[in-house]
Amino acid sequence: MTAEPLARVVVAGSSGLIGRALVDALRADGTAVTRLVRRAPTAPDEVRWLDAPSLDPAVLDGADAVVNLCGASVGRLPWTAGYRRELVASRLTPTRVLARAVSHLDRPPLLVSASASGYYGSAPGRPLDEGSAPGDGFLARLCVDWEEAAREAGDRVALLRTAPLVHPAALLKPLVPLARAGLAGPLGSGRQIWAWISLEDEVRAIRHVLAHRLTGPVNLAGPSAASASELVGALARRLGRPFLVPAPAWALRTLLGRDFAEAMLLADADVAPSALRASGFSFVQDTVEAAIAAAVPAR
Numbered sequence: 001m002t003a004e005p006l007a008r009v010v011v012a013g014s015s016g017l018i019g020r021a022l023v024d025a026l027r028a029d030g031t032a033v034t035r036l037v038r039r040a041p042t043a044p045d046e047v048r049w050l051d052a053p054s055l056d057p058a059v060l061d062g063a064d065a066v067v068n069l070c071g072a073s074v075g076r077l078p079w080t081a082g083y084r085r086e087l088v089a090s091r092l093t094p095t096r097v098l099a100r101a102v103s104h105l106d107r108p109p110l111l112v113s114a115s116a117s118g119y120y121g122s123a124p125g126r127p128l129d130e131g132s133a134p135g136d137g138f139l140a141r142l143c144v145d146w147e148e149a150a151r152e153a154g155d156r157v158a159l160l161r162t163a164p165l166v167h168p169a170a171l172l173k174p175l176v177p178l179a180r181a182g183l184a185g186p187l188g189s190g191r192q193i194w195a196w197i198s199l200e201d202e203v204r205a206i207r208h209v210l211a212h213r214l215t216g217p218v219n220l221a222g223p224s225a226a227s228a229s230e231l232v233g234a235l236a237r238r239l240g241r242p243f244l245v246p247a248p249a250w251a252l253r254t255l256l257g258r259d260f261a262e263a264m265l266l267a268d269a270d271v272a273p274s275a276l277r278a279s280g281f282s283f284v285q286d287t288v289e290a291a292i293a294a295a296v297p298a299r
Helices: 017-027 083-103 138-153 175-180 197-210 228-238 249-256 260-264 274-278 289-296
Strands: 008-012 033-039 046-048 065-069 110-116 157-162 215-219
Touching: 017 033, 017 197, 046 110, 065 197, 083 110, 083 138, 110 138, 110 197, 110 260, 138 157, 138 260, 157 197, 175 228, 197 289, 215 274, 228 289, 249 260, 249 274
Parallel strands: 008 033, 008 065, 033 046, 065 110, 110 157, 157 215
Antiparallel strands: none
């Protein structure tokens, strides 16, 4: 599959971890980037949006692609009723605004819209590819609605079902302090399979989707399966700390809330990056140990 050059890309959600890295990488590629921001613009490449329930399609006109990375962090606790509403609104509202603006253009750009591997819920013992059915639970239902909102743009839509990022500001944020304190150990049974991806490969994969004009769901997940214990154990080894202290499932549900614990820590989802592989993508960090080594300095 041949890559095509990108002259201009519009990015919403450029202030987040992935967005900042993606903008830098696109600019290094020679691509002009327009950033949609929610404050008064402070640079020529910024355009303010979401002051109204619509976006002037002219802002997107002439772009090769629009990348939507908007959404409040699912890693923030607790998932109160109010924060659940924020998780939903911060995804569905901007996605619908972008999708409707794209749909009104005579030559619509590719819409590359964030989703999450949480779409699949928990499916122990079953490999999951882009054709697998959605799971149950709050996060899975949110992903289904999120993707439906993006599809309002038409046929040229890619849905990024991103796995948790192996990064100190993402998946590893609560785990690094525990490991450094010598409190790392199995979470629940520890045998549940966790989807994961490094930040470097996340950004490379998004650029690959853009360059190859991929459409439909695309799993952005590492190519080798890892259990929760394998990931947390690799982190403990990287930091030179023990892997001994278990956290029973009941304790995680009690301390963190059932929905958060079930969706983020106890779910078993062996997510395969089938669409990426089929389109010729190769990973830099192809094991969870390599991803941790790239993200966390050795002790």
